Amino acid sequence: MMLQSEFIRxxxxxxxxxxxxxxxxxxxxxxxxxxxxxxxxxxxxNIRSPFTFTSQRFRLNKEDExxxxxxxxxxxxxxxxxxxxxxxxxxxxxxxxxxxxxxCSQLFDTLEGYEHHYNTFHRNVCSYCKRSFxxxxxxxxxxxxxxxxxxxxxxxxxxxxxxxxxxxxxxxKTSIDRKDHLIKIxxxxxxxxxxKPKKSKSQDKTPHRRDVTMEVSGAVQPRPDDTGRxxxxxxxPPEKAEPAMNEDSSGHVEQMKPRYxxxxxxxxxxxxxxxxxxxxMKKKK
Amino acid sequence: MWRLKAVRHxxxxxxxxxxxxxxxxxxxxxxxxxxxKDQLLVSKRLLQEEGDHEGMEITAEVLSKKEVxxxxxxxxxxxxxxxxxxxxxxxxLRHKETxxxxxxxxxxxxxxxxxxxxxxxxWQLEAAxxxxxxxxxxxxxxxxxxxxxxxxxxxxLSGQSAKFTELCLYTLGNLTAESEAVRKQxxxxxxxxxxASCIQSPHAAVVEAVGxxxxxxxxxxxxxxxxxxxxxxxxxxxxxxxxxxxxxxxGIGAAIECAWCLHxxxxxxxxxxxxxxxxAVSKCTSLLVALGGAVASxxxxxxxxxxxxxxxxxxGNLLANHGMESCREQxxxxxxxxxxxxxxxxxxxxxxxxxxxSLWVINNLTxxxxxxxxAVFYLNLVPVFMQLLPFSKGINIMVLRLLCNIAEKGPVxxxxxxxxxxxxxxxxxxxxxxxxxxxxxxxxxHIIVASIPQVADEFTEKGISALEAIQYNxxxxxxxxxxxxxxxxxxxxxxxxxxxx
Numbered sequence: 031m032m033l034q035s036e037f038i039r040x041x042x043x044x045x046x047x048x049x050x051x052x053x054x055x056x057x058x059x060x061x062x063x064x065x066x067x068x069x070x071x072x073x074x075x076n077i078r079s080p081f082t083f084t085s086q087r088f089r090l091n092k093e094d095e096x097x098x099x100x101x102x103x104x105x106x107x108x109x110x111x112x113x114x115x116x117x118x119x120x121x122x123x124x125x126x127x128x129x130x131x132x133x134c135s136q137l138f139d140t141l142e143g144y145e146h147h148y149n150t151f152h153r154n155v156c157s158y159c160k161r162s163f164x165x166x167x168x169x170x171x172x173x174x175x176x177x178x179x180x181x182x183x184x185x186x187x188x189x190x191x192x193x194x195x196x197x198x199x200x201x202x203k204t205s206i207d208r209k210d211h212l213i214k215i216x217x218x219x220x221x222x223x224x225x226k227p228k229k230s231k232s233q234d235k236t237p238h239r240r241d242v243t244m245e246v247s248g249a250v251q252p253r254p255d256d257t258g259r260x261x262x263x264x265x266x267p268p269e270k271a272e273p274a275m276n277e278d279s280s281g282h283v284e285q286m287k288p289r290y291x292x293x294x295x296x297x298x299x300x301x302x303x304x305x306x307x308x309x310x311m312k313k314k315k
Numbered sequence: 316m317w318r319l320k321a322v323r324h325x326x327x328x329x330x331x332x333x334x335x336x337x338x339x340x341x342x343x344x345x346x347x348x349x350x351x352k353d354q355l356l357v358s359k360r361l362l363q364e365e366g367d368h369e370g371m372e373i374t375a376e377v378l379s380k381k382e383v384x385x386x387x388x389x390x391x392x393x394x395x396x397x398x399x400x401x402x403x404x405x406x407x408l409r410h411k412e413t414x415x416x417x418x419x420x421x422x423x424x425x426x427x428x429x430x431x432x433x434x435x436x437x438w439q440l441e442a443a444x445x446x447x448x449x450x451x452x453x454x455x456x457x458x459x460x461x462x463x464x465x466x467x468x469x470x471x472l473s474g475q476s477a478k479f480t481e482l483c484l485y486t487l488g489n490l491t492a493e494s495e496a497v498r499k500q501x502x503x504x505x506x507x508x509x510x511a512s513c514i515q516s517p518h519a520a521v522v523e524a525v526g527x528x529x530x531x532x533x534x535x536x537x538x539x540x541x542x543x544x545x546x547x548x549x550x551x552x553x554x555x556x557x558x559x560x561x562x563x564x565x566g567i568g569a570a571i572e573c574a575w576c577l578h579x580x581x582x583x584x585x586x587x588x589x590x591x592x593x594x595a596v597s598k599c600t601s602l603l604v605a606l607g608g609a610v611a612s613x614x615x616x617x618x619x620x621x622x623x624x625x626x627x628x629x630x631g632n633l634l635a636n637h638g639m640e641s642c643r644e645q646x647x648x649x650x651x652x653x654x655x656x657x658x659x660x661x662x663x664x665x666x667x668x669x670x671x672x673s674l675w676v677i678n679n680l681t682x683x684x685x686x687x688x689x690a691v692f693y694l695n696l697v698p699v700f701m702q703l704l705p706f707s708k709g710i711n712i713m714v715l716r717l718l719c720n721i722a723e724k725g726p727v728x729x730x731x732x733x734x735x736x737x738x739x740x741x742x743x744x745x746x747x748x749x750x751x752x753x754x755x756x757x758x759x760x761h762i763i764v765a766s767i768p769q770v771a772d773e774f775t776e777k778g779i780s781a782l783e784a785i786q787y788n789x790x791x792x793x794x795x796x797x798x799x800x801x802x803x804x805x806x807x808x809x810x811x812x813x814x815x816x
Contacts, residue, residue, distance in 0.1 A: 034611055034660070037611040037656070037657045037660075038608065038611045040653050040694075041604060041607050041650050041653055041654060041657065042608050043650075047647050047648070047649070051686070051689060051690050051693045052693065053685055053686050053689045054685065054688070054689045054692070054724070054725075054727045055725065055727055056685045056725045056728075057724075057725035057726060057727070058725065080792070080796050081757075081758055081761050081762075081796060081799070082758075083719050083723070083758040083762070084723075085681070085682040085716075085719065085720035086682055087678070087679040087683070088675065088678065088679065089632055089635035090628070090631065090632060090675070092579060092582040092583065093354065096672065096709060097668075097672075098348065099667070099668030099671075100620075100624040100625075100672065101351055102344060102347050102351070103666070104575065104621065104624075104625075105347055105356060106344075107571075107618065108358035108527075109358050109359075109360075110360075110361070120665065120666060120667065120668075121664065122663055122664065122670070122708070122710065123706065123708045124707065125705055125707040125711060125749065125752065126707075126747070127747055127748060128746070128747065128748035129784075130784040130785050130787055131784065131788075132788055132789035133789075135789075137748055141742075148780075152784070
């Protein structure tokens, strides 16, 4: 890239007439083309392109916000208040990253921080009950044991409860047996978070959730019984999805489900996962 | 730039309490910003003699009314006593209270103006200093009290003494800044032609002072309708442009004032055809190239940003008003692009506003001009822009806009961008906090994949998760764009993440 020294050289050379530079060929692109060359899917939907960018020159008034800092410098100069003491208010501000999931909307200083958050809380989410898991493996087991009706039937006849440790292929008759195995053989703690047995009690959590509003502005209210400790990694099921989500072009209900994999986060995640995050991490501004 | 040198000591922390000093500075700046928002930002200059700043520190305490009357009596006497009284008075008038007391005394202003317009040169000079102190007040009533002096102030502009002319100019400039009523009177009394003639002075200090006074006139709220037309007619603009040089004998101080005058003219709705004819674009461009060279080689002088900023604004607005076709002849020097990038890199940390304004000019250069867009690649400037993407407060937004300008030119341009790792930049910007940044990133992504669909794969691998996450963003504009891209350009890859159960 053009380094400082190259800048100097270039700027101090004789005039470099811009007309001498090769001009790359221009070809206008028409974005609306997509509906014309549609496959049957598009033609039916008749979606118009939502993109609005056109290149344009901007005129700026002298009162424009973009000029504010420069004007202040000008006036400080007039008032003889220019200082060479470095002032930290003038440093350029670095962008923060924000979780896209409406209602979560947490801020992060770095892309890594954001990605870690996303992968931990929003990635492996069960589309049936919206709980999130730290890995695909645990999610698979969860879905199998909690939402597969066939599982219960099979479990009566054979050992279906598999060990949670990846690579350990032992299976057990009951979840309690598995838990013993985890504790004895794999030295897991007895209160391991991702080994909650399926109880009907978990459904009782739902009434609490209804108290939590789902405004997209993301005003998350802490649950009444939140102690700030993480009881489980489970994320409680949210309220029904935002109406906008349902108004998909095709109008099909399954559009609400993640379209690329059943593991992709469905909608907002409330519950201890995010509330805990709320206390520990940066608050949404 | 004698002014910066002269008063540097004033703003250094006295007792080494840096934190307190910085706190006060910040409060002061906040007040200025608020004033600007209310369009009440007015600044005046106080001319100080070289030997004077010592005197500033040991200013006399505020005089009582009795003492003021005493001094006034002294002025009323003729002879030596008068001169001494006037000198003491000048210092005393630094205090607001003294100013008030004085102007309320019977015949006080009448006497002062009489001395100012009289034939005794010593008294005249002292009286001029007193008037100058009064003009610096921020109380409207004080400025109005000075009105009787204005016809003389204007008359003396065509006098022979450079120092005296300078003093009169700053006094006029301060009064001008004060109120519309004062400006109305000054305009009627012919301030514009007087300044147009005065700017041709061979003295640097006088020229700088004219620039200052003119800038106060042009900054006024009523300027576009009532002042700028006559300024354009007066012929002063050709002199303003002439003085836009980096190494002129008139010094950078004069260039600063002239640049701000031009900015105020151009940024109003005035007809800038005259300026175009007078070569404003060419002047601005060559000055920016010269300054760019200085910045790139590290030989910046203090306050260089004070002249760069208004010149950037002039160029940006001239480009916006007239378009590339009209400006092209005056913009043949491609070095201006490099100069703009030198400013961006040179000032980003200390004066990000300069970087922001430079980016705006580059946007206006690239918006409808494939020549400058091609030059960006030829001069290898894309990495400079990409390095700016982490910075918010308008910087990354402007960068994305100009990248869109470039991409919009066609597939060949998109190819060039894509080869320069634009996708990895987008992976980050698509996750940033500002919705505008995300929206523009999607626009850019769309332009590229619509132009060259073959490269969609390269984006998909790492980028598709960002688009998926965006499906759940609360902003509809953003959601629509992301899903459109997913549907139309990346749909082939919808099977990638389906797990085997």
